[in-house]
Amino acid sequence: MKPYARRTPPPPAATAALAVTAPGRPALTVLLLASTLGVMGGMTIAPVIEVIRQSLHLSGAQAGLVLTTHSLAIALTSPLAGRLxxxxxxxxxxxxxLVLYGAGGGAGMLTDxxxxxxxxxxxxxxxxxxxFTCSTAALLALYRGSDRDRVMGWRTTATTAGGFAYPLAAGALGTWSWQAPFAxxxxxxxxxxxALLALPPAAPAPADGPRPAKARGGALRLLRDHPKLAGMCGLWVAIAVLMMVLGLFLPRRLDELGITNTLAVALYGVVLSSATASLAGLLYARLRARLGYAxxxxxxxxxxxxxxxxxxxAAHPAALILVPALTGLGSGIAMPTLTVLMDHAAxxxxxxxxxxxxxxxxFGGQFTSPLLFGPLVDATSLTTGALAATAGTALILLGLLKLGNPPEDGAGSRPTAPVNGSGG
Structure with missing residues (x-):
C-alpha cells in the first residue's frame, strides 16, 4: 500500500460545526454501550444453540444458520445504513x-x-x-487526535467485554428455557x-460558508474510486475469515486433547481472548503514543x-492457552487501528x-469462513486447516510491510467533518 497523501487543512466552517456538537459523557456512554452489542448477535445464544437444535429438531447446518443468519443480514444491509x-x-x-435490534432479537422469546x-x-x-455503522461513524466524527485513540481503545474494550459478559448471562438464563436468553x-x-436524547443532532450546513458536499454514488462506487479503501476492506475480509477458524475449530482441537468440560472450553474460546483484547483496548492510547498505525x-x-x-x-492443552491470549491481543490492537485507517482512506x-x-x-467474512474451511478440514485434517490459516495470516503480515502511516490528526491531516459526516 502506498503512503497516505497529506490532506488539506479543515475549513473554518466545518471546524465550527464540529465544535457546536462536541460530545458529552452521556453521548460517549451511549456509544460505548451500543458498541457492546456488535458481537452480541450470535455469541449471546451460542450457549443454548444445542438446546435449540434439539427442541426444534434441527440439523447441524440449520442450527448453524441460527447463529450466522444475522451476520449475512449485516453484510448485505450495512452499506444502506452507511449511506443514510x-x-x-x-x-x-x-x-x-437500536430499536429494531431490540425488537428483532427480543422476538426470539416468543418464537417456537x-x-x-x-x-x-x-x-x-x-x-x-x-x-455498528452509526456508532463507528459517530465516534470517528466526534473525536480527534489523542482523544480519538483513547475512545477507540475504549470501544474495543466495550466490544470485547460484551463478548463474554452477554454469553455468560445467556448461559445462566438458558437454565430456565432456550427462549429466555433472547431477553x-x-x-x-x-x-x-x-441515543435520541444524548447524541447531538446533525450539524446544519453553514449559512456563510461552503455547503457540505453531498455523497455521490453507492458503496461500490466508493470502493472503485478509492482503491486504498477497497484494499482495507479486503484485509478485513481476510482477517474475519481466518480468525473465525479458531471459533469454529478450537473446541474440536480441545476435544482431541481431552478437554471436554464446557466451562473449560468457554474459558479457552471466549473468556481469555476477550480479556486480553479488553486489556489491549485499555492500553491502546498509550501504544498509539509510541507506535504508528502501520x-x-x-x-x-x-x-x-x-x-x-x-x-x-500444540500437543498439550497448556500450550493452547497461548492461542486465545495472542488472538485477543492482536484483535484488540487491530480493531481500533484498522477502523481509523479506513476513516483516513475515506x-x-x-x-x-x-x-x-x-x-x-x-460479518461477510465470518459468514464465509465455515464455507471455506469446513470442507477443507473435513477432507483433510484439523491440522491442515490450521496450517492453511497460518499461511494466510503470514501473508497478511508480509502485505502489511508495505503499509504506510496516515498523517496524524490535528496536523492538517484531514478535513474535520461535522457530526453528520457530510461536511468537508
Missing amino acids: TDRLGPRLPLAAG TYPALLATRLLLGVGAAAV LYLIGLPLGLA ALMRISAACWTAAMLVFAT PPGRRATAASLQATAL
Missing part, C-alpha cells in the same frame, strides 16, 4: 437501529418454530448493521431512546500468525459509508 448516516447523521439511524426464528434473526441483523437483546430498546497492524498480524501456528501444532462526507463497508467485510 452520511445523509442524516448518526443520531436517528442509530436510534432506529424454525422459520419464525430465522425471520427474527434477519431483523436483528438489519438493526445490528445500523448500530438480553431488549437492551436495544432503552438504548435507542437514550507498526500496530504488523504486531497484530504477528500475534495472529503465532496463535495459528500454536493452534496447528473521502470527506463518506465516513459512515466507509464504516458500513467495514461491517460488510467483517
Whole structure:
C-alpha cells in the first residue's frame, strides 16, 4: 500500500460545526454501550444453540444458520445504513437501529418454530448493521487526535467485554428455557431512546460558508474510486475469515486433547481472548503514543500468525492457552487501528459509508469462513486447516510491510467533518 497523501487543512466552517456538537459523557456512554452489542448477535445464544437444535429438531447446518443468519443480514444491509448516516447523521439511524435490534432479537422469546426464528434473526441483523455503522461513524466524527485513540481503545474494550459478559448471562438464563436468553437483546430498546436524547443532532450546513458536499454514488462506487479503501476492506475480509477458524475449530482441537468440560472450553474460546483484547483496548492510547498505525497492524498480524501456528501444532492443552491470549491481543490492537485507517482512506462526507463497508467485510467474512474451511478440514485434517490459516495470516503480515502511516490528526491531516459526516 502506498503512503497516505497529506490532506488539506479543515475549513473554518466545518471546524465550527464540529465544535457546536462536541460530545458529552452521556453521548460517549451511549456509544460505548451500543458498541457492546456488535458481537452480541450470535455469541449471546451460542450457549443454548444445542438446546435449540434439539427442541426444534434441527440439523447441524440449520442450527448453524441460527447463529450466522444475522451476520449475512449485516453484510448485505450495512452499506444502506452507511449511506443514510452520511445523509442524516448518526443520531436517528442509530436510534432506529437500536430499536429494531431490540425488537428483532427480543422476538426470539416468543418464537417456537424454525422459520419464525430465522425471520427474527434477519431483523436483528438489519438493526445490528445500523448500530455498528452509526456508532463507528459517530465516534470517528466526534473525536480527534489523542482523544480519538483513547475512545477507540475504549470501544474495543466495550466490544470485547460484551463478548463474554452477554454469553455468560445467556448461559445462566438458558437454565430456565432456550427462549429466555433472547431477553438480553431488549437492551436495544432503552438504548435507542437514550441515543435520541444524548447524541447531538446533525450539524446544519453553514449559512456563510461552503455547503457540505453531498455523497455521490453507492458503496461500490466508493470502493472503485478509492482503491486504498477497497484494499482495507479486503484485509478485513481476510482477517474475519481466518480468525473465525479458531471459533469454529478450537473446541474440536480441545476435544482431541481431552478437554471436554464446557466451562473449560468457554474459558479457552471466549473468556481469555476477550480479556486480553479488553486489556489491549485499555492500553491502546498509550501504544498509539509510541507506535504508528502501520507498526500496530504488523504486531497484530504477528500475534495472529503465532496463535495459528500454536493452534496447528500444540500437543498439550497448556500450550493452547497461548492461542486465545495472542488472538485477543492482536484483535484488540487491530480493531481500533484498522477502523481509523479506513476513516483516513475515506473521502470527506463518506465516513459512515466507509464504516458500513467495514461491517460488510467483517460479518461477510465470518459468514464465509465455515464455507471455506469446513470442507477443507473435513477432507483433510484439523491440522491442515490450521496450517492453511497460518499461511494466510503470514501473508497478511508480509502485505502489511508495505503499509504506510496516515498523517496524524490535528496536523492538517484531514478535513474535520461535522457530526453528520457530510461536511468537508
